[in-house]
Amino acid sequence: MPRDTIWTTIASKLRDDIAQRAYAPGDRLPTEAELSARFGVNRHTVRRALADLADAGLVQSRRGAGVFVMARPMDYPLGRRVRFHQNLAESGRTPGRKITRAETCPANDAATEGLGLPAGVPVHVIEGVSFADDQPMAAFRSVFPAGRFPELLVALQTETSVTAALAACGLTDYTRRDTRLTAKLADPVLALALQIRPGAPVLRSVAVNVDAEGIPVEYGTTWFAGDRVSLTVAADQA
Amino acid sequence: MPRDTIWTTIASKLRDDIAQRAYAPGDRLPTEAELSARFGVNRHTVRRALADLADAGLVQSRRGAGVFVMARPMDYPLGRRVRFHQNLAESGRTPGRKITRAETCPANDAATEGLGLPAGVPVHVIEGVSFADDQPMAAFRSVFPAGRFPELLVALQTETSVTAALAACGLTDYTRRDTRLTAKLADPVLALALQIRPGAPVLRSVAVNVDAEGIPVEYGTTWFAGDRVSLTVAADQA
DNA sequence: AGGTAAGTGTTGTCTAGTTGTATAATATAT
DNA sequence: ATATATTATACAACTAGACAACACTTACCT
Incomplete structure (x- = not known):
């Protein structure tokens, strides 16, 4: 159970963005490289956050293509x-x-x-x-x-x-x-x-x-x- | 509070180094492992000294990256x-x-x-x-x-x-x-x-x-x- | 036109190194 | 005896870099 890790705050920020429709269903998220630059962290940390969203079914990643927002709850x-x-x-x-x-x-x-x-x-x-x-x-x-x-x-x-x-x-x-x-x-x-x-x-x-x-x-x-x-x-x- | 602990001497040595610009603002200090080897002490002892410098705002540590010398306000x-x-x-x-x-x-x-x-x-x-x-x-x-x-x-x-x-x-x-x-x-x-x-x-x-x-x-x-x-x-x- | 190759960008995976934290054991001083 | 300082060990979290696998685009050739 993660408490206050960096990736959890990133994940929750992205959750917010998706909930606010800043990234609409079907949209492609910024690349992992862009996100890691935006949050000032390593790409692996972003990937950990994205994995959490993917786990919850909010996003889905396609190798070579990007990370896409799934249908909203x-x-x-x-x-x-x-x-x-x-x-x-x-x-x-x-x-x-x-x-x-x-x-x-x-x-x-x-x-x-x-x-x-x-x-x-x-x-x-x-x-x-x-x-x-x-x-x-x-x-x-x-x-x-x-x-x-x-x-x-x-x-x-x-x-x-x-x-x-x-x-x-x-x-x-x-x-x-x-x-x-x-x-x-x-x-x-x-x-x-x-x-x-x-x-x-x-x-x-x-x-x-x-x-x-x-x-x-x-x-x-x-x-x-x-x-x-x-x-x-x-x-x-x- | 004891003045002659090992970590206080290490801290003051590091303070000197920073003051002499041996480590300039923005530089990364040697890793905790390297410092503990240099001073011949346990890593925790070095960490205690670094925590003191961090308290004083002289350095800041980033997990996974290292300890960096802060610039003055x-x-x-x-x-x-x-x-x-x-x-x-x-x-x-x-x-x-x-x-x-x-x-x-x-x-x-x-x-x-x-x-x-x-x-x-x-x-x-x-x-x-x-x-x-x-x-x-x-x-x-x-x-x-x-x-x-x-x-x-x-x-x-x-x-x-x-x-x-x-x-x-x-x-x-x-x-x-x-x-x-x-x-x-x-x-x-x-x-x-x-x-x-x-x-x-x-x-x-x-x-x-x-x-x-x-x-x-x-x-x-x-x-x-x-x-x-x-x-x-x-x-x-x- | 159409198919192919090359090139670029993106995610997936791996290895290695660094700090953060927790636990426990040992020495030393008061 | 009881703190306190130090050592010792182990693991978690994050960084750093490199490379592979794959998708997409573009240029080129026939």
Whole structure:
């Protein structure tokens, strides 16, 4: 854990510059030589700072070309209608999704409680990772009542988003009923999925989505990479 | 406090060497390892002596680089016509300048107010550090109206001083209209530029320079290293 | 036009040297 | 006995320089 080293102050200065859009996403940073001259330090010290930014996913370096600012930390509005893909597309980024598990099994306690189902009823369990510009943003596990959406697993293979898959199963609209947020540390498995360091901060969101009649349709848990996502509370959240 | 410790004799020997100009201002002392070998003592003992000299402001050490002899504090007259390079040359020191940033961008609030320009007008922003005998004396940020000096950034690359660059752009003379002085503490980035400790005292001067007609031509902020510069108010200041 | 070679600039990596810091052991004086 | 000064060792952080690997640009040749 670095405390007051030179490279940490340089890294935080560069973080500021990127946050202030002095260097916009896609831009090339000044060369390592220029930065080392600007800060009056050796190039290796600058490289240490840049490595820190690269570690956090803020920049990416290409040998022979330069160091480039990656997409900025994503603003993720916490409203009644959170649509990951739509949200991403609006901010001009390429959404992606990788499903690592999709099966139907008897509901466990947490899921039954969240969905208001009797114990042991079959549910679809879906796990995966969401990407923005090929960078993992969040890992998720969603539980759906299998009885209501018998063809959901099939639909998910063809559709690009959960929203679309649910629509294919006859659910045209749903809203978020409640959300619980907790700060956690990434365990090794989660760290691997999100491509962050084990022990890095993670925001865990546990939410229940309901249809227009208020009947629960999804019990979802999402782990956001703390460095890459900032959750914002929309005004209509109330 | 004991007078006859080993490190005190070493310190006084080094003091002598510096006073005799055996090590001139700006020079690097022999490494701690060399000194400890020369005096036949442990490196820590030499370090204790060097710490004493550093306390007295005679030397300054840079990790990884060495221990350097400091120059004596410089008198900086605060008059109507402050010319850094000229002032330095007169006192027999080698002036230097390093520009760390030179770009043209829309004026912010402070600059527009200082220069009396409408908001958003393009200005040249120049940041850098001034040296005397290879020691950083002051960090500066100057803002010039880009419309009046379109070729200033080019001129600065060839000319050695701001005065000369402005002359190349057609401004033969200018004077200081007003100056505001504040005592501040060095933030980490500034400390890096001036090679002082973060939190060390710094004198900040905010000044506006005007041409013969009284039209503002420069809005400049300068941060002086408090330990190395003392500002003097000249008689013609009024 | 198009392909190739040369040249320049940038990041990646390696080796070596220097100061900063922490810990512990030993001698010496009061 | 108890500080204090000095020695001893080890590692971390930073500097310095050199060279390799790679990207991009330009000039040149066919």
